[in-house]
Amino acid sequence: MPKDSGIGASSKRREDIRFLTGTGQYSDDINIHGQAHVYFLRSDVAHGRINKIDTAAASAMPGVVRIFTGADFEGIGGLPCGWQVTDRFGAVMKEPAHPVLAQGKVRHVGDPICAIVADTLEQAKDAAEAIELDIAELPAVVNMKDALKPTSAKVHDDLSDNLCYDWGFVEDNRDAVDQAIKNAAHVTTLELVNNRLVANPMEPRVAVGDYNRANDESTLYTTSQNPHVIRLLMGAFVLGIPEHKLRVVAPDVGGGFGTKIFHYAEEAFCTFAARQLNRAVKWTSSRSEAFMSDAHGRDHVTKIELALDADNNFTAVRTETYANMGAYLSTFAPSVPTWLHGTLMAGTYKTPLIYVNVKAVFTNTVPVDAYRGAGRPEATYQLERVIDKAARELGVDPIALRRQNFITQFPYATPVAVEYDTGDYEATMAKLEEIADLSGFEARRKASEAKGKLRGLGVNCYIEACGIAPSNLVGQLGARAGLYDAATVRVNATGSISVMVGAHSHGQGHETAFPQVVAEMLGIDENMIDIVHGDSSKIPFGMGTYGSRSIAVCGSAMVRATEKIINKAKKIASHLLEASEADIELKGGHFSVKGTDKSCAWGDVTLAAYVPHNYPLEDIEPGLEETAFYDPSNFTYPSGAYACEVEIDPDTGKVTVERFSAADDFGNVINPMIVTGQVHGGIGQGIGQALLENCAYDENGQLLSASYMDYAMPRASDVPFYTVDHSCQTPCTHNPLGVKGCGEAGAIGSPPAVVNAVVDALQSGGFKHVTHIDMPVSPSRVWAAMNG
Amino acid sequence: MYDFEFVKPSTVADAVAALASDEAQALGGGQTLIPTLKQRLASPSKLVSLIGIAEMKGVCKNDDGSLSIGGATNHATVASEAAATYPALAALAANIGDPAVRNRGTIGGSVANNDPAACYPSAVLASGATVITNKREIAADDYFQGMFTTALEEGEIITSVRFPVPQAANYQKFEQPASRFAMVGVFVAKFADGVRVAVTGASEEGVHRWTEAEAALSANFSPDAIDGLSVSADGMINDLHGTGAYRAHLVKVMTKRAVAAC
């Protein structure tokens, strides 16, 4: 019997009622009396020197409040980078200044030059057209390998070149890996591109800055996945506003996918300008602006080599990746191709020697940072593609080759510095074979052939690392923040509960799932519990939501706080029931005395806490509210096996995804329905990356895919009905819920499955020369490959 | 968007008069023009909406068997009302954009705009239709003059389009993955006196006829008839979504499919 409440129940998402009835409160719904609007005049060239900005005529236009330029931000901090990577040779990465508004040069199409504040947005736009800009266009740096040539133009004049860092991991393994590859019985090499993506959350970014002169307090309403992180970065590093004078609110947020983690110029600007003007300032991104100002994702160019011995055991992996940073370092950009990528290169396999080299490069493009999966999809894609290629070269079954090399003993210390606590890769693969009906594939292939279509099967595994921690370790790796989280459980007098959590929900369903945990622990109805999130003035602290960390990290903090609540409540109950505390049991929302029929209800205890007439005041304080901070001792390691079947129309090269199956191990699952939804969404994005999405620049740094006319988002008709299963569960050993996180898995595991299937279809259709096609596997690319 | 004046006349004569003023522009369904205005890429002083003009709306069968569609008729109406008389045309209309676009966008707007990737121009050209304006009748072969260019003069309004109904016809659209406009669209129309083939999406010259295929299909109306033909990649659109060679290839594939589906 499935449960109908608590942990393991598929409780309906309570937040959907407001989302589906138009009663959500998004940042753009916030309008402050007397607010002004800002329009950002952005660079239309990729690289140029600003000779002159003349705002005189524009400033005199109707409704204009003030026009700001980079000069207004002299002496004010630039946008900080939250992670410092140290290179192969022990030197720290190059970290260029990132001004709020361009100073001296513009460095990508979309770089903000002027901020025009006016009574209305239309007036601001009118004034923008009257600004005289004299910008001398410079040669644009677009291609990463060209960017590293000594003759290349420099994105940042004060840096010696366009190389941000040259990272080696594990550097001490370098020679051993080279040797192993030299001595291998077989080496498979694959060069590939992990395509640049634009996250495109349904809600574009918004910032509303407000200032209260009476108490010198600033408030920023913003579309953020982590309001406390914004408060820290913007308050401490950019504007110099202490925390007690700065409130950051991220109300309902319509999707983040990583791109709303980062601290953006528009947030700092609106907060700054509101103080300067003593007037609220609002900015809502247009979709066109989003394409050129939201941090992009992926954009790696990689060569990977897989070495095998004569028995097909993996002996070494060596990779060389060029990772695009764009024009500036976005908040967590340096960590993505390094610590979130290199550490996953073992996958689910016991390869003894691994060396990962990453060259991060500045180019005249929009900054690139974390996007659903962040580094882990890039690692998974190259590894699972090269294994497939190796199987083909060796003439062995790709599933058998994977199985043979699976890690089977846990805990397992990989050669890339992480320790997997639990997992059972054989179990998820066996589950996949069952749910994907792999034994029926050949019959389906014949049926496709009878229709004149090529059919292919792609299978792969993935490993993911969620809830990146502990803080002292990530500090050593260069993080400039801790990666714990916090929760306050506030039990009210009548027994209802507000849980203030540091995680932010922007589609993940926290408002439903988090109460399920507390309800389970206390044995009360989950509808008595609400979570509060997204407002720095309401919640104790929090690092926010990304990296599939919320339930594993913040959920654990919530468990710890609830345990403290239970301890105190038992003390109160022991007083009310005149029994020893050790004999008090909490079950089904009632406190009882072991071995007796004496009991009192949850509400009796909570009322006593707030109306302490009969209460052990000498021993415990009144009230029932507890806070916990939780810093995990390790990452969690979800894993799984995915299968994709595609059909290719050989006349046009068009690929359609016919079947997609996912067998995931997320450890314990709080709400199976929500988890299923997260996997569905992730696979949809993965199919989008694999078949459709392509953020492309021309050689002058102009964005070719600057709107939905040219940037292909996946639509419902581009994806099949998925078969997903998360019944294989090896609980995490180091957090109290045994949970691992599920938010990114689908986006990590699915791209290689799709591309493996495409290559399989072409190979089996007689196109033996096609061993790889870069994503997105568009019809024209497939056709070109077939005819290549 | 810049400020503009908005008028919604109820007769063609009033619309023509309103369009006579400087910088006035006709507005059909606004599916192309409104986004252009929002991006401040056009600045008409006055928009003259045509969708309140009853005489420009609707689908009707003429005595000679041809089909007339009012210039302000939206795609959804064509999809339903032309289905019995000219199913290939109705199917084309039914597959333009999404429901919102189909319930706003008009045939007059589409044909006036002559986007090189639009669907309707291929039907107009392959059918040998007549574009009827407030001033004159223009044969399709004279009307389309290269991408975004037509025989229309300043202020001229397409009041209707008259389609001869072929014995058999079919439109095959290979969608550009992002916009879902035609990356290559081919409309094949078979008449008693021969076959006409019009290609959209592919060429830098916009919609055009494929005369070699027409000759081959007029002699032998079967997909194999064009096996021996090849389409040159010269002058084909080469962009992010596909090379000229790929588009040239698709022209042949889509033509064969259209013939097979007739």
Ligand SMILES: Cc1cc2nc3c(=O)[nH]c(=O)nc-3n(C[C@H](O)[C@H](O)[C@H](O)COP(=O)(O)OP(=O)(O)OC[C@H]3O[C@@H](n4cnc5c(N)ncnc54)[C@H](O)[C@@H]3O)c2cc1C
């Ligand atoms: C999301 C989306 C998807 C689309 N997909 C497709 C597709 O798959 N295939 C396709 O073919 N099209 C597609 N379109 C375009 C759509 O068909 C529009 O209807 C068409 O481009 C313009 O028609 P409209 O009535 O909206 O014209 P408007 O935008 O109002 O006007 C366009 C131009 O035509 C002029 N004009 C309008 N009506 C007349 C008239 N009667 N006489 C003279 N001039 C006139 C206007 O002055 C303007 O210059 C799509 C549009 C959108 C927004």
